[in-house]
Amino acid sequence: MTTATTTITDRVAEMHATMATQPANETMGAFGRERAELATAGLPAGIAPVGTVVTDAALLDPHGAAITLYAATGTGPAVLAFYRGAWCPYCNITLATYQAQLLPQLTHRGITLVAISPQAPDGSLSMQDKNHLAFTVTSDPGNSIAGQLGILTAPSRDARAAQLQLGLDLTMVNADATVTLPMPTTVILDADHVLRWIDVHPDYSTRSEPRQILDALDQLAL
Template identity: 25%
Template sequence: MTLTATLLELSRHHRAALSARDRADFEDELDRLRMLRVPEDGLDEGDYLPDFALEDAAGRTWTSDELLDRGPLVLALFRGDWCPFCELTMAALETARPTIEALGATAVGVMPDRPPVIARTAARRQIGYLLLSDPANAFARTCGLAYDLSPGHIRIHQERGRDLPAAHGDRAWRLPVPAVFVVERTARVAFAFSDADPSRWPDPEELLASLRELGDAHALLNR
């Protein structure tokens, strides 16, 4: 089963398990975000990746310039370890990581949680790629891919014991839009995907195909 099909199946089970009130609030949130066009107006193909300086699980700061000096990036925005859809997309990126690295690129995940939570997530999920902390969703906001939660969506998280502002070092209830990008060494975005619905994410082969195209173009330029 492809990642796309697995996510859609999880979405069906997830929605069926929700109460009528929770399901209505969840669907209202998706409708609101689509109306606001948050994904459509965010970082897209042809744009340039905003500069960042973000800490990893050990508190070491990584800059976008430092990472791009190594080669292209496959950079993903994840909502958090609590998100069942992120669990699958994190695992898919880890499965693709050896091929990503063989193509000369670096896989990077960005989450709004603090470094200690990032460390636990990496250990629990057995993630070998770089996970970076984005407090208060500052980088996601720079990308135009963060949104404030509606009262109904805040209620859903509170009833499940999640205090997102405290976890993110933020004053607002805010989350990133799930997204993934292939970024050239020049910081130009060669492939972009973002969707307000966390059950939608591209199959890793789409990312790998974009990286292969970059490699082919680089080889032609250097003949």
């Protein structure tokens, strides 16, 4: 359960503790190795710098209707949360925490929250319904916005094999039938769609905490 004081880190630690009580298996080991490798590799080269104007792009809402980034973010500042998909437990923890802790604060400030993933619209709808999300959840076919930001990645070969063993085929989940994913990333745009803050997490088990995002907004005076 997400409360006003429970952090994403806390909830992930609880999930990992539960997983640790289960018998060790190669499938789960592949994900652990992948996270460790990603953490060691660190931030990718080419991340968009602060000051970049993020150009408009076509998105899909959870019902498959066309929408654009600029329409989704509105006329004021916006927070964009890039996530991997409804199949990712870390993404579910993160967006549920944002619903409980971040959205009320952003609404009070007049700031829009938009979640973006490469999954097909039915995945967005599943994410929205499962976590009772009251903010905008969109599909970015082809990762066009994540590509602008330089935050694209893909599962390791072992992790891809483990996903398939669990019945997850990203080519059937992603709207563009690829395995390309965004690194979990939080972005703050101002009213002119200028990138003012970006927090990229190569290790997908970690995310921007609500308090970090609100502190960044305070420092930017948005």
